[in-house]
Amino acid sequence: MTLIEGHRPIEPPQGVAVWDIDPYDTAILTDPTDYYHELRARGPLVYIPKYQILCCGRYAEIKTIFNDWERFVSSRGVGLQDFKLDEPWRPPSIILEADPPDHTKTRTVMARAMSPRAVNQLKEFFQSTANDMVDRLLLLDSFDAVYDLAEAFPTTVFPEAVGLREVNRQHLIDYGAMVFNALGPDNALRQRSLAMGPDIVPWLTEQCRRENLKPEGLGSTIYASADNGDITEEEAGMLVRSLLSAGVDTTVTGIGSALWVLATHPEEFEKLKADPSLARPAFEETLRYTSPVHTFCRTANLDTDISGVRIQEGTKIICSLGAANLDEEHWPNADHFDINRRPTGHLALGTGIHGCVGQNIARAEAEAVLTAIALKVDKIQSMGDAIWRPNNSIHGLDSFPIKFT
Ligand code: OVV
Secondary structure (H helix, E strand, C coil): CCCECCECCCCCCCCCEECCCCCCCHHHHHCCHHHHHHHHHHCCCEEECCCCEEEECCHHHHHHHHCCCCCEECCCCCCCCCCCCCCCCCCCCCCCCCCCCHHHHHHHHHHHHCCHHHHHCCHHHHHHHHHHHHHHHCCCCCEEHHHHHHCHHHHHHHHHHHCECCCCHHHHHHHHHHHHHCCCCCCHHHHHHHCCHHHHHHHHHHHCCHHHECCCCHHHHHHHHHHCCCCCHHHHHHHHHHHHHHCCHHHHHHHHHHHHHHHHCHHHHHHHHHCHHHHHHHHHHHHHHHCCECEEEEEECCCEEECCEEECCCCEEEEEHHHHCCCCCCCCCCCCCCCCCCCCCCCCCCCHHHCCCCHHHHHHHHHHHHHHHHHHCCCEEECCCCEEEECCCEEEEEECEEEEC
């Protein structure tokens, strides 16, 4: 059997719209809104000839798929490759790319390490770091929202929270980009990212070892779960790898997109300034409105159906979280950014057993940055064009010159 992008190609199921488009085209990855709209409009599921695969952009169906891990598994990979048929570029994640019961054990360890209590102990450090960073940026005539803040903040606080002894900011960013690009087709984005592997993967793997982690930190908390026998030493290293895979580019993108959306919606920034306690709801609405992780796939592990469509075992479904978060059927005035919306149930952090395990940390980081800005900055002035950085699974800025006054 000839695979396409590492999965078994399927025929279009009865009654499903065929749409001749490449969801991983750079033009769509950088500016996905029209694509999201048309994907939802064409039906609950759409067949994409280029990859002979199904794609889903509606809130209701994605919610169903994500909440049914028994039918729609993660262990066969959450990108286009089916790990049952094709070898992944790195040993699979033992939390992201796993199903119960294996997943249950690793998830429990990670949830404990990043519990609300553990994250509360980081909040003061996050806030003082954000305050200092914003104070320094206020002195500049202009700066890059991405390099100088959205990347600078998480790559300062997160490695410290994990307890990394050695920090290489660019390696952390590039590794995250690699992990997320690898979930897509073998296009230029994926190839260019994976080509960095030899420069980055050995370094990253080394930092996951117990002796390279400070005794205080999330990393060492995970290794404590090896000491008490919940997981093996090797599994602890793999879970630290998961922290570093999922914890950097995601928060960088969320914070960057928050800066973009506040700079381009000054009336919303005024609301935040009038009540800085809106920092969290403002971030939540940013997540809904911009969907930092735009796509994850699932694999049907049996013959089944969704909304009356027959799905064969082995079918990959591209789930467009970005489209679902703008679905007018679920969100009144979906394409309107409103920091007072309280968008409970958005899918930017997933839903179900694989819902973001680091969401407490992500929210704490963003809250610290947005609170500092709300209290210290009068205006976020755009000083040039926002440029987006295409990635097969992440939608975020590449650069955006701004000024704080
Ligand atoms: C949610 C997520 C994204 C990327 C990588 C991982 C998890 C991981 O476990 O490695």
